[in-house]
Amino acid sequence: MFYVIGLGLSDEKDITVKGFEAVKRCERVYLESYTSILMVDKEKLETFYGRQIITATRELVELEADEILRDADKVDVAFLVVGDPLGATTHTDLLLRATSLNIPTSVIHNASILTALGSTGLQMYSFGQTLSMVFYTETWRPDSWYDRLEENLKVGMHTLVLLDIKVREQSEENMARGRLIYEPPRFMNPSTAFRQILLTESLRHPTKSSSSSSSSSSSDDEDGSDKPNEEPTPTLLDPSKTLAMSLSRIGTPTQRLVSGTLLELAELSEEDYGGPLHSIVIVGKRLHPLELEYAGKFAVGGEGGNWWKVGKEVYGVERETF
Amino acid sequence: MFYVIGLGLSDEKDITVKGFEAVKRCERVYLESYTSILMVDKEKLETFYGRQIITATRELVELEADEILRDADKVDVAFLVVGDPLGATTHTDLLLRATSLNIPTSVIHNASILTALGSTGLQMYSFGQTLSMVFYTETWRPDSWYDRLEENLKVGMHTLVLLDIKVREQSEENMARGRLIYEPPRFMNPSTAFRQILLTESLRHPTKSSSSSSSSSSSDDEDGSDKPNEEPTPTLLDPSKTLAMSLSRIGTPTQRLVSGTLLELAELSEEDYGGPLHSIVIVGKRLHPLELEYAGKFAVGGEGGNWWKVGKEVYGVERETF
Structure with a gap:
């Protein structure tokens, strides 16, 4: 199974119980590192999840998606995303690719800034x-x-x-x-x-902008405007x-x-x-x-x-x- | 502390680890029951959280908010909301009221349909x-x-x-x-x-609606229209x-x-x-x-x-x- 798991907004404990249980089953765990960040470092996540984490840079995700998905039809692989997993197009792309390789997928949602x-x-x-x-x-x-x-x-x-x-x-x-x-x-x-x-x-x-910085009094005949009665754009x-x-x-x-x-x-x-x-x-x-x-x-x-x-x-x- | 905790979208395990730990500390646990529902019943939540759950109807939340907030400056009280806790005005209102009573509050976010x-x-x-x-x-x-x-x-x-x-x-x-x-x-x-x-x-x-159900062919001179060249409203x-x-x-x-x-x-x-x-x-x-x-x-x-x-x-x- 290829899991795409949202981590929520702040620290290691913002993962859901369901997501936490899934991560602990996974053989490889990737952390998407380029659209957002958590407030804790990778080591703290690794200790809490009891799993080594591979940092997934943009290059890795966009150029070597097949490596991320490798064997995910036989073993469990997790792709962790800060916030909710489906905010960015990249991750939808990864799921489409998994489906085309007949790899079962599971999305575990979480809070996002939205x-x-x-x-x-x-x-x-x-x-x-x-x-x-x-x-x-x-x-x-x-x-x-x-x-x-x-x-x-x-x-x-x-x-x-x-x-x-x-x-x-x-x-x-x-x-x-x-x-x-x-x-x-x-x-x-x-x-x-x-x-x-x-x-x-x-x-x-x-x-x-320049008119709003000038005096707002009604003596606008001094500023040389030739259209004194024109309404400003709303x-x-x-x-x-x-x-x-x-x-x-x-x-x-x-x-x-x-x-x-x-x-x-x-x-x-x-x-x-x-x-x-x-x-x-x-x-x-x-x-x-x-x-x-x-x-x-x-x-x-x-x-x-x-x-x-x-x-x-x-x-x-x-x-x-x- | 008055906790407002999002439960996410589906079942008892969609709560975050942080939310789960908070619920287990609470003396009273309310479940908001009128803006959305989980796919599992209250008993399953109670077993998983190890806590009795009080169903919070709209009447209770709107008319007896002070009962929900009672003693929350001394003991921990949780108010559980399906999805993210801050989707509906009601819950913002409850937080404002807690603040006005000098009760410390904590919001634990989660996934929502958004x-x-x-x-x-x-x-x-x-x-x-x-x-x-x-x-x-x-x-x-x-x-x-x-x-x-x-x-x-x-x-x-x-x-x-x-x-x-x-x-x-x-x-x-x-x-x-x-x-x-x-x-x-x-x-x-x-x-x-x-x-x-x-x-x-x-x-x-x-x-x-009636014109779109008529023929879309160009022989529109048959439908008796006196404005054949008028563009339809986009x-x-x-x-x-x-x-x-x-x-x-x-x-x-x-x-x-x-x-x-x-x-x-x-x-x-x-x-x-x-x-x-x-x-x-x-x-x-x-x-x-x-x-x-x-x-x-x-x-x-x-x-x-x-x-x-x-x-x-x-x-x-x-x-x-x-």
């Missing part, structure tokens, strides 16, 4: 499509996430944004010289993510009027959530958010009072923070008493 | 907001799900639709007479769900051109998935889908070849089924070789 984002207090059912954001460089700022985010925001949905993880990356020089030397792993911090969002927003709407993403949240180390004892406006969250430092893994959420307009309240427990500035002000004035949500 | 729908082969990240469908009656056919579905379809997203579960429902007569007699539990079958979708579609677009939901899937008993040994057009799936019987629990998925236009291929394993009519024809002609996805 379910655990219930910790924000936002309702899972109100989330639209999930987005990914990669590290920007001076010359490469892929921002197709922006169009997808607008699609969600237009109909009031919340948006989960997964943040870039770089493991086993080579520097351009090492790659050019064919040296298999890898850079230290990098995990995008919410501080970076929110700044990239504000950067893309200002590049896509330069006028809006703002979907506004630094000080769009609410957002960060999710760090969800499911671990050091889990931290922060809620506030995009601007407030971009102004926090990397240290404010702490170590990986992180995700962020952009809050949609279809916000429920109970969602505002629960997520407000984590608001920048506490009870006096902009979270509540924007929640009321922009999102139109009145606080309820609990 | 993650497990990766079993369809469709990418979780391409799903839009999740919808719910209730049983229609002769006089009551709430169809606000239709507008939400259109929002998802317009931008190509897939849609998970959760199907009605009726537990501890009273008949109108028993309710009127104040008799606490409950009807047997009912779980909506995909067959019913797809028929309700077609019914609502035909009620919302009566013309389109079809978002078309019985024979929209792909969908059913998910039954996900995570259990009898798990069954079926994929096909809305019409094909509506024509299957309840027996074809088998026992509960079920969900369905409407496939969005942003369909990837790997998604088509994996989900196609479950196609009505197999390799010769409409799944592939519609996938190619309507969704524009060419098959790849694996």
